[in-house]
Amino acid sequence: MADEPAMPDRDGGLVRIRIDFAYDGTDFSGWAKQPGRRTVQGVLTDVLALHGPGGRPPVKLVVAGRTDTGVHAVNQVAHLEVVEFPDDADDLDRLVGRWNRMLPPDIRVFAARRVPVAFDARFSALRRHYAYRVTDHPFGALPLQRRDTLGWFRPLDDGLLNAASALLVGEHDFVAFCRRREGATTIRELQRLDWTRLPDGVLVARVSADAFCHSMVRSLIGALLAVGEGRQPIEWPASLLRATTRPGTVTVAPPHGLTLLGVDYPPDDELASRAERTRNLRQLQVDD
Amino acid sequence: MADEPAMPDRDGGLVRIRIDFAYDGTDFSGWAKQPGRRTVQGVLTDVLALHGPGGRPPVKLVVAGRTDTGVHAVNQVAHLEVVEFPDDADDLDRLVGRWNRMLPPDIRVFAARRVPVAFDARFSALRRHYAYRVTDHPFGALPLQRRDTLGWFRPLDDGLLNAASALLVGEHDFVAFCRRREGATTIRELQRLDWTRLPDGVLVARVSADAFCHSMVRSLIGALLAVGEGRQPIEWPASLLRATTRPGTVTVAPPHGLTLLGVDYPPDDELASRAERTRNLRQLQVDD
Numbered sequence: 001m002a003d004e005p006a007m008p009d010r011d012g013g014l015v016r017i018r019i020d021f022a023y024d025g026t027d028f029s030g031w032a033k034q035p036g037r038r039t040v041q042g043v044l045t046d047v048l049a050l051h052g053p054g055g056r057p058p059v060k061l062v063v064a065g066r067t068d069t070g071v072h073a074v075n076q077v078a079h080l081e082v083v084e085f086p087d088d089a090d091d092l093d094r095l096v097g098r099w100n101r102m103l104p105p106d107i108r109v110f111a112a113r114r115v116p117v118a119f120d121a122r123f124s125a126l127r128r129h130y131a132y133r134v135t136d137h138p139f140g141a142l143p144l145q146r147r148d149t150l151g152w153f154r155p156l157d158d159g160l161l162n163a164a165s166a167l168l169v170g171e172h173d174f175v176a177f178c179r180r181r182e183g184a185t186t187i188r189e190l191q192r193l194d195w196t197r198l199p200d201g202v203l204v205a206r207v208s209a210d211a212f213c214h215s216m217v218r219s220l221i222g223a224l225l226a227v228g229e230g231r232q233p234i235e236w237p238a239s240l241l242r243a244t245t246r247p248g249t250v251t252v253a254p255p256h257g258l259t260l261l262g263v264d265y266p267p268d269d270e271l272a273s274r275a276e277r278t279r280n281l282r283q284l285q286v287d288d
Numbered sequence: 289m290a291d292e293p294a295m296p297d298r299d300g301g302l303v304r305i306r307i308d309f310a311y312d313g314t315d316f317s318g319w320a321k322q323p324g325r326r327t328v329q330g331v332l333t334d335v336l337a338l339h340g341p342g343g344r345p346p347v348k349l350v351v352a353g354r355t356d357t358g359v360h361a362v363n364q365v366a367h368l369e370v371v372e373f374p375d376d377a378d379d380l381d382r383l384v385g386r387w388n389r390m391l392p393p394d395i396r397v398f399a400a401r402r403v404p405v406a407f408d409a410r411f412s413a414l415r416r417h418y419a420y421r422v423t424d425h426p427f428g429a430l431p432l433q434r435r436d437t438l439g440w441f442r443p444l445d446d447g448l449l450n451a452a453s454a455l456l457v458g459e460h461d462f463v464a465f466c467r468r469r470e471g472a473t474t475i476r477e478l479q480r481l482d483w484t485r486l487p488d489g490v491l492v493a494r495v496s497a498d499a500f501c502h503s504m505v506r507s508l509i510g511a512l513l514a515v516g517e518g519r520q521p522i523e524w525p526a527s528l529l530r531a532t533t534r535p536g537t538v539t540v541a542p543p544h545g546l547t548l549l550g551v552d553y554p555p556d557d558e559l560a561s562r563a564e565r566t567r568n569l570r571q572l573q574v575d576d
Contacts, residue, residue, distance in 0.1 A: 022430055022431050022432075023431050024431035024432045024434070072431070072432055074430060074432070093426075096427070097426070097427070100427045100428070105428070105429075105431065105434050106431045106434070107431060108427050108428060108429075108430065108431055109427065110427060138381075138385070139384070139385070139388045139396050139397065139398060140388065140393070140396060141393075141396075142310055142362060142396065143310050143311050143312035143360070143393065143394045143395060143396055144310075144312045144360055144362070144435065144436055144547070146312070146393050146394070147432065148432055259432070
């Protein structure tokens with residue numbers, strides 16, 4: 001091969017591929033393949049199996065952020081393993097083009113490329129970035145925005161939302177905002193949480209963390225909306241960080257306002273150590 | 289009545305109402321009511337008839353811009369005539385709220401208010417503003433943008449698009465860009481036509497005119513895209529203004545990239561003279 005990568009890229013004859021893609025989650029029952037349901041993993045696997053690199057189905061498909069039913073992604077990342085993969089950039093473009101012609105318009109693949117075998121879309125990720133969109137317009141979301149914007153029928157105060165959000169940033173045990181799973185840690189580092197009101201009046205929360213446990217972003221948003229409408233004091237969401245179980249008072253915000261914006265990875269030479277560290281920390285049982 | 293308007297607002301016992309509303313045109317067969325088709329006028333009329341002000345169906349529903357199948361609106365304007373209408377702001381809010389609860393989520397009414405009888409949503413309009421969205425990303429529109437953004441599979445040059453657009457601005461006979469109707473003028477004043485590339489790569493054309501003949505915006509966009517991809521010279525769209533019939537070489541761009549942004553009206557005391565002038569100029573046969 002002309003361009004031997006610095007890291008090994010074959011593992012028992014398999015080549016590891018990273019794909020970057022986007023979807024409108026409205027008509028999917030989330031990421032994970034389920035019998036009888038239309039899921040992102042299911043639709044992608046079907047197309048890759050029929051039109052895979054080298055004409056063979058991929059061995060597995062692991063995603064960075066396993067989104068729930070109705071949640072969207074503008075830049076999701078997955079890895080898969082295949083027997084063969086084009087080395088030539090033109091062949092690669094043709095392959096991605098073929099996938100997009102076969103995929104329904106609510107999924108688009110932007111890029112596919114060979115990565116070191118140490119690249120794990122889920123466990124190598126350094127951090128995930130999400131956005132949550134909500135409008136407090138009295139008559140709800142604009143028709144063209146209704147698929148990814150929650151309508152909130154009471155006025156929301158940007159200042160209250162931001163003040164309560166700032167108190168949540170940092171490394172905490174987010175058990176109050178996590179759906180409990182046995183044996184899994186709920187300690188996460190929340191790196192960013194703030195709100196911006198766009199010129200059209202839509203409020204956008206930007207949320208970044210090393211990782212999120214299940215329903216964590218939507219639970220945080222649910223608690224913050226109670227503050228934004230004046231129903232709870234600014235300190236209330238942060239006070240829940242002292243809880244040792246999930247309180248019944250936190251409402252999980254609806255999924256359709258949530259969009260995965262992107263995922264960050266370390267340089268290639270740190271992939272293996274990052275994945276090792278994440279696996280140990282989170283004991284393989286935790287969500288993204 | 290406490291707030292007698294300066295202009296008469298009753299005409300044979302009827303009160304004239306202006307409504308401002310938005311829709312996602314994807315699942316509508318355009319504006320105009322047609323048997324057996326789901327249209328914006330049809331859905332609105334059904335809801336207003338059942339839940340009209342004063343419990344009676346409106347007499348008519350006249351729109352500023354009669355959009356085609358698949359075309360969207362973020363601020364469309366219509367007028368209707370009713371026997372009764374709430375004078376109290378709270379009652380009015382309740383009425384609009386009731387409409388929105390009955391309307392499907394792809395139509396939202398923002399406001400309804402009594403206007404002088406001289407207000408004609410179509411003929412009093414001073415100008416209409418449209419946007420056309422197109423992406424030249426090799427794999428088409430992002431899933432969440434695919435309803436209002438055209439995918440163009442060849443690269444588009446912003447400079448060429450803007451240079452060709454500038455030559456079209458002004459008062460011209462746009463017969464080359466109009467679907468012909470007998471006895472109707474095709475002279476229009478194109479007041480704005482320019483392109484901006486957004487940070488996400490989507491190109492947005494802003495198009496404003498006193499009025500547009502049928503399929504005019506989409507024909508202009510179709511001609512300009514041929515310039516933007518380098519298939520026609522910069523001067524070509526403007527050279528068609530010298531044509532006396534519609535040439536076969538102009539392609540009408542697909543409807544789903546087109547959105548009506550808004551409609552301007554003169555002050556109340558100029559409504560009647562504006563409508564009179566428009567009716568005379570356009571002989572009642574012309575599109576918006």
